[in-house]
Amino acid sequence: MSELLDARGRTRRTLILTGAAAMAGWAGRAPALAMRDVSGADPFTLGVASGDPHADGVVLWTRLAPQPLAADGFGGMPARRVQVRWTLATDEACTKVARTGDVSADPAAAHSVHVEVRGLTPGREYFYRFEAMGHRSRIGRTRTAPGLGGGAAAAGPARFGVVSCARYESGYFTAYGHLAAERPDLVLHLGDYVYEYAGTPKSVRPFEAPETTTLAGYRDRYALYRTDPDLQTLHATAPFAVVWDDHEVDNNWAGEVPEDGQTREQFLARRAVAFQAYYEMMPLRGVARPAGSSARLYRQIAWGDLASICMLDTRQFRDDQPCGDGNKPACEARLDQARQMLGPVQEGWLRERAARSRAIWDVLGQQVFFGELVRPLPDGRDALPMDSWNGYVAARGRVLDMYTARPHNLVVLTGDVHRHFAGTLHAGGGPADAPVVGTEFVATSVTSAGDGSDDGAAVQALLGRNPNLRFSADRRGYLLADITPSTWTTHFRTVPWVTRAAAPVQTRASFVVEAGRPGLNRLS
Incomplete structure (x- = not known):
């Protein structure tokens, strides 16, 4: 059988090798281009980033921190604006300037900078950098989303990376570096960007700090996480669309x-500072700036006529997990019709977006397992995870109903569970013999849960209890999605270890969804 070609006529092997070579060449030129005055401490120790691309603009981010791990959280910066x-620019050397300007970095925001650039050309690549305190940052690469209105004929291919769950002390962020070499157009980070736990001295990458x-x-x-070179490289390679999960708080x-x-008052105070730090460190638009313990993170990113991406918040507005959380063999409360996962306002917003969408692919970027997931217990019983949509059955059914009122090509992208999964979604959230209405691709963790294993018996036991699931793998890595108007192809990329550096990457499986024909077709 011949190897599948991507939308640009390349095999996966050619794509990875040429992508890695191109990235290496581009990265190798960047230091010479990003000249620095070394008369003082470099304030750009946390790198650069971009995010939330629109057809006419994108967010550029940096944070000034010459001493990034200073205990007071101010990164060694003075208590004044800078x-x-x-x-x-349109070229890698940043000589063909498209836009430029000055902005004030405020100590109240930890000297973070969020520049919302507008008036750009749809669907094109740009390069950017910052200058402050006599220094220049590294050069970052970003791009705008394609414009709307061209229809399927004008909807060119796109490449998305999907990542989640990167615990610093559990291992090396090698997967981030490999994803950077794939040159994605957009990276969706689906939560657990950091972990709040206290440092553990006997871990792979130990650090000393209390729980946040x-x-x-x-x-x-x-700041600790952002000092990682692989994470910095990925941020400098492609724009991100981010959402939080639980460990950011x-x-x-x-x-x-x-x-x-914690009391309610104690927790909301903690949530407020967690939200503030998240906004300060992410390439988000001003609409996501928190007001105390509240923030609007859910939003839509239109990737031309090819994809409508709705990034959801499944933490801030949900009801408490039923039956005391955890994996439960029986829990009638999960079936309560009134239970909310998204909350009425976000759910109404999503219903409106679903009704109005004319995109070829409707994409939900969200945190917790969406489809049915039964976990076999050692005593032979089956359990359902209450923190996932399995604890919010009616809410899941309402979301699926939004996308079955008329034909959609629904793809749900998920993180959280530290395993790769490919599965089908069924009408009304029903059993696997109900009509297929969508597909769920679950990204494994970047490092969380350590190296993982290739325990085939455990995988088969899991798949045997879940007829809606077609694939699972317990290794670390990411998803790489190649999207065209006619197909959505997801490659499950894995690394064999994270407990030491320099792991290679491989594709464990690839699945194709054909537009207009919901369901999974395995390629490898």
Whole structure:
């Protein structure tokens, strides 16, 4: 059987090799282009990033921090505003300037910078950098989304990377570096960008810090993660679309309910500083800036006529997990019709977007397992995870109904569970013998849960209890999606280890969804 070609006529092997070579060449030129005045401490230790691309603009981000891990959370910066110049250009050397300007980095926002550039050309590549305090940042690559209105004939191919769950102390972020070499057009980060737990001295990458509960603590945790070279490279390679899951605040938090014995007032104060630190460190638009313990993170990114991407918040507005959370063999409360996962406002917003969408592919970027997931227990019983949509059955059915009122090509992208999965979604959230209405691709973790294993018996036991699932793998990695008007192809990329550096990457499986024909077709 001949090897599948992508939309640009390349095999996967050619695509990966040429992508890696191109990235290496581009990255190798970047230091010479990003000249620096070394008369003082470099404030760009946390790198650069871009995000939330629109057809006419994109967000550019950096944070000034010459001492990124300073205990007070201010990164070694003075308690005053600092002017930052930004430049956006059409060439890698940043000499063909498209836009430039100055912005003030404020100590109240940890000297972070969010520049919302407008008036750009749809669907094109740009390069950017920052200057401040006598230094220049590295050069980043970004792009705008394609414009609307051309229809299927004008909807060119796109490449999305999907990642989640990167725990620093569990291992090396090698997967981020491999994804950067794939040159994605957009990276969807589906949560657990950082972990709030206290540092563990016997871990793969030990650090000393208590559990994050304060603004300084959250700032320092993000700074620790952002010093990682693979994460910095990925941010400098492609724009991100980000959403949080639980560990950006507190494990398995739900609405205003924390994991442990915090009072409501204590938890909302913690949530407020966690939200602030998240916004400061992410390439988000101003509409996502938190107001105390509230923030609007759900939003739509239109990738031309090819894809409508709705990024969802499944933490802030949900009801508490039923039956005490965890994996439960029986839980009638999960069937309560009134239970909310998205909350009425976000759910109404999504219903409107689904009704109005004319995109070829409707994409939901969200955190927790969406389809049916039965987990076999050692005693032979089956259990359902209450933190996932399995604990919010009616809410899941309402979402699926939004996309079955008329034909859609629905793709749900998920993180959280530290395993790769490919599965089908069925009408009304029903059993696997109900009509297929969509597809779910679940990205494994970047490092969380360590190296993983290739326990075939465990995989077969899991797939045997879940007829809606076609594939699972317990290794670390990411998803790579190649999208055309006629097909959505997801490659499950994995690394064999994260507990030491320099792991290679491979494709464990590839699946194609054909537009107009929901279901999974395995390629390899």
